Each structure stands twice: as structure tokens, then as C-alpha cells.
Amino acid sequence: MSWMNAVPVLIGLILSPLLFGIINRVKAWFAGRNGSPLLQTYFDVFKLVRKGMVYGTTTSLIFQLGPALVLTSVLLALLMVPFGTMAAPLSFKGDFILLAYLLGVSRFFTVLSALDTGSSFEGMGASREVQFAALGEPTFMLGALLMAIYTGEMSLSGMVREIHFEAVGGQSAAVALLVAAWMMLLLTENSRIPVDDPNTHLELTMIHEVMVLDTGGPLLGMVTYASGIKLWIFSALIANLLVPNLHAGAVTQGAVFVAAVLLIAVVVGVVESIMGRVRMRQIPKVLVGATALVATGLIMTLAG
Amino acid sequence: MTEYRPEYRNVAAVPLKDIAQSEMASFRTQVQERVAAGGLVLSFFGAPIDMEMNLICVIGQAETGALHVFRTAVGESYPALTPTIPQVHWFEREIAEQWGIRPEGHPWLKPIRFMQRAYNGKNILSADGADVQVGVTDYYSMEGREIHEVAVGPVHAGIIEPGHFRFQCHGETVFHLEIELGYQHRGIEKALVGGPHKRTPFFMETLAGDSSIAHGIAYAQLMQALTGTQASTRAEYIAAIALEFERLANHTGDLGALAGDIGYLPTLSYNGRLRGDYLNMTGLICGNRFGRNLVVPGGVNFDLSPDTVSELKKRLDVIFRETRISVDLLWATPSVMARFENTGVVKKEDGIALGWVGPAARACGIEVDARAHFPFGAYREIKVPVASQESGDVYARARTRWQEMENARTFIDTALSTLPDGKVRADVDVMRKGALASNTLVVSLTEGWRGVVCHTAITSGEGRFAAYKVVDPSFHNWFALAMSLRDEQISDFPLCNKSFNLSYCGHDL
Numbered sequence: 001m002s003w004m005n006a007v008p009v010l011i012g013l014i015l016s017p018l019l020f021g022i023i024n025r026v027k028a029w030f031a032g033r034n035g036s037p038l039l040q041t042y043f044d045v046f047k048l049v050r051k052g053m054v055y056g057t058t059t060s061l062i063f064q065l066g067p068a069l070v071l072t073s074v075l076l077a078l079l080m081v082p083f084g085t086m087a088a089p090l091s092f093k094g095d096f097i098l099l100a101y102l103l104g105v106s107r108f109f110t111v112l113s114a115l116d117t118g119s120s121f122e123g124m125g126a127s128r129e130v131q132f133a134a135l136g137e138p139t140f141m142l143g144a145l146l147m148a149i150y151t152g153e154m155s156l157s158g159m160v161r162e163i164h165f166e167a168v169g170g171q172s173a174a175v176a177l178l179v180a181a182w183m184m185l186l187l188t189e190n191s192r193i194p195v196d197d198p199n200t201h202l203e204l205t206m207i208h209e210v211m212v213l214d215t216g217g218p219l220l221g222m223v224t225y226a227s228g229i230k231l232w233i234f235s236a237l238i239a240n241l242l243v244p245n246l247h248a249g250a251v252t253q254g255a256v257f258v259a260a261v262l263l264i265a266v267v268v269g270v271v272e273s274i275m276g277r278v279r280m281r282q283i284p285k286v287l288v289g290a291t292a293l294v295a296t297g298l299i300m301t302l303a304g
Numbered sequence: 305m306t307e308y309r310p311e312y313r314n315v316a317a318v319p320l321k322d323i324a325q326s327e328m329a330s331f332r333t334q335v336q337e338r339v340a341a342g343g344l345v346l347s348f349f350g351a352p353i354d355m356e357m358n359l360i361c362v363i364g365q366a367e368t369g370a371l372h373v374f375r376t377a378v379g380e381s382y383p384a385l386t387p388t389i390p391q392v393h394w395f396e397r398e399i400a401e402q403w404g405i406r407p408e409g410h411p412w413l414k415p416i417r418f419m420q421r422a423y424n425g426k427n428i429l430s431a432d433g434a435d436v437q438v439g440v441t442d443y444y445s446m447e448g449r450e451i452h453e454v455a456v457g458p459v460h461a462g463i464i465e466p467g468h469f470r471f472q473c474h475g476e477t478v479f480h481l482e483i484e485l486g487y488q489h490r491g492i493e494k495a496l497v498g499g500p501h502k503r504t505p506f507f508m509e510t511l512a513g514d515s516s517i518a519h520g521i522a523y524a525q526l527m528q529a530l531t532g533t534q535a536s537t538r539a540e541y542i543a544a545i546a547l548e549f550e551r552l553a554n555h556t557g558d559l560g561a562l563a564g565d566i567g568y569l570p571t572l573s574y575n576g577r578l579r580g581d582y583l584n585m586t587g588l589i590c591g592n593r594f595g596r597n598l599v600v601p602g603g604v605n606f607d608l609s610p611d612t613v614s615e616l617k618k619r620l621d622v623i624f625r626e627t628r629i630s631v632d633l634l635w636a637t638p639s640v641m642a643r644f645e646n647t648g649v650v651k652k653e654d655g656i657a658l659g660w661v662g663p664a665a666r667a668c669g670i671e672v673d674a675r676a677h678f679p680f681g682a683y684r685e686i687k688v689p690v691a692s693q694e695s696g697d698v699y700a701r702a703r704t705r706w707q708e709m710e711n712a713r714t715f716i717d718t719a720l721s722t723l724p725d726g727k728v729r730a731d732v733d734v735m736r737k738g739a740l741a742s743n744t745l746v747v748s749l750t751e752g753w754r755g756v757v758c759h760t761a762i763t764s765g766e767g768r769f770a771a772y773k774v775v776d777p778s779f780h781n782w783f784a785l786a787m788s789l790r791d792e793q794i795s796d797f798p799l800c801n802k803s804f805n806l807s808y809c810g811h812d813l
Binding site: 027031033121128197200202203204205272273274276277278279281 | 452453454455456461462475476563565566567568569570572573574577637639640642643647793794795796797798799
């Protein structure tokens with residue numbers, strides 16, 4: 001491991017808030033508006049961290065520590081995400097399980113902070129978040145299993161080194177199903193349309209946003225930044241499946257990879273622009289559908 | 305059957321002596337018979353007439369276009385009508401709140417506006433006769449280990465009016481929603497007594513700011529009836545054109561907002577702009593986008609020049625075509641239809657029993673429209689078809705609004721093309737002493753974009769307002785929203801709410 005391995009992580013840290021800017025600009029373009037600046041999330045985070053703290057009177061230490069723990073767990077998770085052909089700084093057999101559960105830890109503390117406020121809204125949001133996360137988990141795990149079986153590798157970095165278009169060949173259908181399923185997972189995990197609507201002000205319809213209604217100032221800054229990183233992690237995982245090995249220099253390869261990640265943000269923006277949210281009751285069907293897709297891919301891999 | 309049953313038309317001035325004061329028992333029978341015959345209670349209120357408290361009930365019979373007015377003297381209390389006529393439940397709560405008259409046997413007697421005390425100082429809605437505190441009252445509640453209560457408002461996350469909503473939930477499912485309003489109570493009805501004052505027209509146009517024209521016309525018609533003035537046909541046409549533009553603007557905005565509530569951006573964005581275009585057309589007519597100061601007793605303040613007429617036609621043509629494209633996106637997008645259909649379903653029989661009005665009622669098959677059934681102004685000459693749907697869900701309410709927009713467009717086209725000549729304003733000074741007929745009652749109905757607007761005025765012996773009762777369509781329909789949430793997902797509340805889009809200030813007055 002050299003200092004070079006730190007570069008992808010740095011790029012993730014720097015560029016992740018940009019994803020929200022891109023999504024919002026795409027949505028604005030569809031709506032015929034100018035939209036907020038590309039760098040708006042940076043401004044927001046910068047503004048929030050300079051603010052003072054206000055805590056609800058019903059909250060305890062858990063609420064105050066929550067956002068820091070959330071941010072820490074997603075930052076740790078980021079260390080395990082490979083960057084195209086470049087291996088992740090932290091890579092070992094079975095790292096994908098740790099990745100999944102670090103994200104689980106971040107969710108756990110988000111939920112705990114939400115419940116700590118005692119607000120009926122936040123409790124409702126926490127209940128929804130946990131329900132849908134449980135249904136999303138098989139999609140991630142089966143996807144990782146698919147890659148492991150196909151590549152014979154047990155670490156994420158090893159897997160993505162082997163999965164690129166020229167190598168995939170006959171299995172491209174299985175990988176395509178995996179990409180589709182993980183895209184749905186990305187939309188769910190990052191509370192995007194059609195599962196959740198990050199821009200709504202309607203507390204009763206929110207899933208993720210409602211859990212941080214009582215959070216403000218630097219804590220909200222941390223939560224916002226953490227959600228940017230989380231979106232980056234999922235986008236990067238999918239980009240890893242899409243970007244071929246160009247056998248080019250690290251800079252070119254890296255640039256293509258970053259472009260792919262940003263392109264995924266564009267796709268998210270397009271999806272949000274052309275469809276509405278599904279009814280809350282129907283969300284499990286979406287998630288089970290994603291699991292079915294990845295399971296089909298898995299069967300194809302096993303049979304092929 | 306009672307034999308004496310006078311019928312009046314919309315905006316007829318009736319001398320009070322012609323409205324016989326019935327005994328309470330006979331009053332109840334008459335009201336019950338009219339309601340049983342399909343009548344809609346348009347207004348039911350207490351008013352002091354000649355130092356004596358009266359209950360006055362105005363019932364509209366859509367089939368015949370007849371209005372019935374019944375009155376009876378009342379003391380401290382009377383047997384509530386609500387148990388047999390559910391549609392008066394809100395009216396009876398209002399009577400109890402405004403006059404301290406107890407409707408005995410009312411199933412859920414509590415304030416609707418949190419007035420501190422009744423006009424006459426009585427207070428029967430707090431335990432010990434103390435002042436009613438805002439927001440402090442009994443709420444319907446359920447018990448059980450898995451039941452949870454969610455309280456929303458009165459301060460909301462968006463820039464909207466205040467109202468308090470309490471949901472009794474089991475998981476995501478709502479068993480019951482209770483709506484508490486009154487946070488916008490301005491005391492307008494009280495301020496109108498003794499009028500008309502200089503401020504009266506301004507009160508009228510801001511009863512519900514998005515229905516300025518509807519309330520403006522209702523007031524103007526009423527004053528014309530009281531002063532014996534006739535507005536010219538041209539003036540009536542211009543007022544009706546403005547009323548339809550108001551309908552177009554609000555329905556456009558609401559269809560966009562419905563899309564916004566489910567995160568469907570295209571229609572949200574386009575309709576936001578198109579709503580402004582319709583408001584601008586109203587602005588073109590009178591210089592104010594909400595049509596303030598356009599409709600006045602005696603006619604309208606602004607005439608339409610031939611240039612304005614052709615400009616309006618031209619703009620309407622373009623804007624409406626764009627609106628159609630934007631709204632058609634809703635019906636053509638599966639993810640939108642999946643949310644609209646079977647969400648917030650209300651039943652026709654509930655609507656009839658509870659007396660719902662406007663597009664909300666028509667969306668479940670209750671075809672009542674004051675323009676068609678109690679025609680006024682230009683609607684006596686240009687007929688508007690009654691838009692309606694059967695399913696009573698969010699889709700039906702959206703679709704009904706779209707039908708009404710198509711009808712409004714046709715109406716405006718026709719009215720602009722057949723605009724009669726003449727003066728647009730008759731000279732009438734409502735402030736002049738003796739200008740208004742004394743001891744007279746007038747009921748004036750218009751069909752605003754939310755439904756029927758009912759103004760009832762009673763003049764004193766000096767020809768001033770002894771009572772002025774305003775019933776905004778929201779007053780009838782708030783309970784429809786509560787009904788639409790029964791067994792619905794709590795996450796669909798905003799969508800259901802928007803599909804009715806009721807007025808808080810129009811209710812709170």
C-alpha cells in the first residue's frame with residue numbers, strides 16, 4: 001500500500017458532495033429551471049459547521065454523538081471501496097461484509113438518534129428506514145456473492161479487478177442484472193425517488209429526512225456530508241462494474257472512473273425527473289424486485 | 305308534511321316577515337324533510353333578530369334550484385339536529401361557539417375556531433365557563449399497545465396556513481384523523497355587523513384570498529339585491545370570466561402541487577409557471593392578479609377593450625394548450641397514476657350525508673354545481689356542464705378539476721366572443737343611509753373553485769347588516785379530508801390533503 005492508494009479516498013472525500021449538485025442540476029434542467037449551484041452542498045456543509053448547536057430538551061448523549069458515529073462509519077466504509085483498477089486502501093477477504101455492516105452501523109446510529117428525540121415523526125421515519133434497509137440487504141449480499149462466485153475472489157478489490165466488460169463476456173447479462181439491482185439499491189439507500197423524496201417538506205411522507213429533523217448546525221453538516229459519502233460509495237460500487245479496464249495510465253483510468261460515478265448521479269437525476277414516488281406500501285415490492293433481479297443473475301452465474 | 309314551504313331563487317331579497325318563525329319542532333321537521341328530499345344545508349347559523357335569538361337554516365335543492373329558508377326562535381339550548389342530519393355537525397358546533405347555545409345531544413361538541421367566548425359573552429365549551437384557550441380541547445383518541453398518535457401542526461414545515469391534525473395510527477395505517485382549525489380566526493363576521501362599512505369589500509375579497517372573485521361576486525350580488533340594483537349583462541360576463549380565470553389558475557396550481565407531492569417534477573414545474581400565466585390574465589383585466597377590486601356592487605370596475613378581449617383570447621389559446629400538455633403528463637405517467645388511483649377514496653353516500661360541495665363532492669358522483677343548479681350572473685345564459693367522476697379518489701378529484709378547466713376555457717371563449725355591449729357599472733352607493741332594504745334576508749350563492757360559496761345577509765330596521773353569514777366551501781369539506789384518511793396510509797396524507805386543498809382562512813374567517 002503506497003500513498004497512491006490514498007488518492008481515490010481523497011477524491012471521494014472531495015467530490016462526494018458534488019453528486020447532489022449534479023442531481024439537482026439535472027432535475028432543474030428537466031424542469032426548465034436554472035437550479036441551485038453545483039457546489040451548493042459544499043456551501044451548505046460549510047455554513048452548517050460554522051453554526052452553533054441546539055439540542056432538543058428530550059435528547060441525550062446518543063443524539064449528540066449520533067452524527068459523528070454515522071460519519072465515522074461511512075468514512076471507514078469508503079476505505080474499502082475500490083477505485084476502478086486501483087485497489088482500495090483497505091482490502092481483505094470478506095471486506096464486503098464489513099462494508100455492508102459499517103453502513104448498517106451508520107444507519108443504526110441515525111435511527112438511535114432519531115428515536116432519542118422522542119418525536120413521533122422521527123420514530124415513524126426510523127421504522128420505515130429499518131424496514132426498507134432489511135429488505136435491501138439481500139440485494140447487496142447476493143450481489144457480492146455473485147461477484148465472488150464469478151471471479152473467485154473474496155475481496156471487493158479483487159472482484160472488481162476481474163469484472164470488466166472484456167472479461168465478463170458471456171456473463172454480461174448477469175452483471176447487467178447486478179447493475180440494475182444495485183441501482184435500485186442505490187436509490188433506496190440514499191433516499192432518492194422513487195423510494196423517498198429528499199426534497200419534500202412533508203414530514204409524513206419522509207423516510208430518511210424525517211429522522212434528522214431535529215438535527216441542526218454542525219451535526220446536520222456531518223449528516224449531510226455523510227450522506228454524500230454514502231451516495232459516493234454506492235455510485236463507485238456500480239461504476240466499478242461498468243468501467244472497463246482501458247489498460248491506460250492511472251490518471252486516465254481514474255478520470256474515466258470519476259466520470260462514470262458522476263454519470264450515475266446524472267442517471268439518478270433523470271430518474272427523479274421522469275417519475276413519481278411509489279406508494280409507501282409498494283416499496284417492499286421494489287426492493288424484493290431488486291433482490292429477484294440479482295438472484296436471477298446469481299443463478300445465471302452458477303449455471304454458466 | 306308541512307304545508308307552508310316557500311321557495312326562493314339564488315340572490316332573491318326576501319322580507320323577513322315572509323319567513324315565518326316556526327316552532328322548534330316544526331323547524332326541525334321542515335329541515336329534516338328538505339334534507340331527506342336531497343337538500344344541501346348551505347348555511348345554518350344563529351342571528352339575533354329584533355332582540356331575539358333565531359336559528360336560520362338555508363337549504364338548497366339542486367334539482368329544482370330552489371332555496372329554502374327556515375327560522376326558529378331559540379333559547380339556551382335545543383335538541384341537536386346532527387344525530388339525524390350529520391351534515392349540520394360543523395354548523396352546530398359553530399352555533400354553540402358563537403352564541404353559547406347548546407345543541408343537546410351533539411356527539412362531538414367542541415370549538416371549531418377557538419373563539420375565547422361567544423359573541424354574547426357566554427361560554428359553554430370550556431369546563432368552568434372560562435375563556436377557551438387556543439388548541440386546548442378534547443381530542444378523539446384510541447387506546448392500545450400498538451396504537452400511536454401523530455400530531456402535525458399548527459406550524460407546518462412548508463409555508464402554508466396553520467391547522468392542527470391528529471392521526472390515530474396503527475403502524476402506517478390511519479384509523480382516524482381529527483382536524484382542528486381556527487388559528488386564522490379574524491372575527492370577520494363580527495366586524496361585518498352594522499355594515500356595510502368602508503372596509504367591507506376588502507374583508508370580502510380576503511375571506512379566502514385565493515377565492516377573491518368568488519366571494520367578491522357573492523357580496524356584489526347580495527348588495528345588488530338589497531339595493532334593488534341590476535348589474536348589466538356585460539358586467540356579469542366580465543365577472544364570470546374572472547371567476548373562471550380564478551378557477552383555471554387554482555386548478556392548474558393544484559394539479560401541479562399534486563404532482564409535487566409525489567415527487568413528479570415536470571407537471572409541478574410547468575404548472576407553477578402556467579398558474580402565473582392565468583393570474584396574469586386576471587391581472588390584464590383589472591390590474592390585480594387575484595382580481596381584487598374588480599367585482600363591486602353594481603357591476604365591475606374595469607371594462608374590457610376590444611384589444612384586451614383579443615389579447616385574452618390569444619393568450620388563453622396558447623396557455624391552455626401548454627396546460628393540456630403538462631396535465632396530460634399526469635395521466636400518461638404510470639408512477640403518477642399508481643399514486644392517484646385508489647388513494648384517499650371517499651364514498652358518495654358519506655358525501656351526501658355530510659354535505660360536501662365543489663369538485664371534491666363531484667369527484668365522488670355528487671353532481672351539485674351552483675353555476676348549473678343555482679345559476680347566477682352570466683351562468684344564466686352560458687351553461688357550464690357539471691364535471692364529475694365516480695371513484696372519489698385522488699385521481700377523481702384531479703380529473704374533475706381538469707374537466708372543470710376544460711369547461712372554464714370553453715366558457716371564457718364563449719363569453720369573450722359574445723360579450724354584450726353596455727355600461728359595466730351601475731351607480732349605486734351602498735354606504736348611503738337607507739340604500740339597503742331593511743328587515744330583509746338575502747342568500748347569495750356562487751360557485752368558487754372549491755365549491756359553493758354562500759353569503760347570507762340579514763338587514764336591520766335601519767338597513768344595516770344585523771347579521772352577515774359567510775360559508776366558504778372549505779367549511780363543508782374539511783371533514784371530507786378526515787374521511788378520506790380512514791384506513792389510508794399516513795404517508796399519503798399530504799397527497800389527500802392537496803387533492804382537496806381547502807382553505808384555512810376561509811374556514812376560520
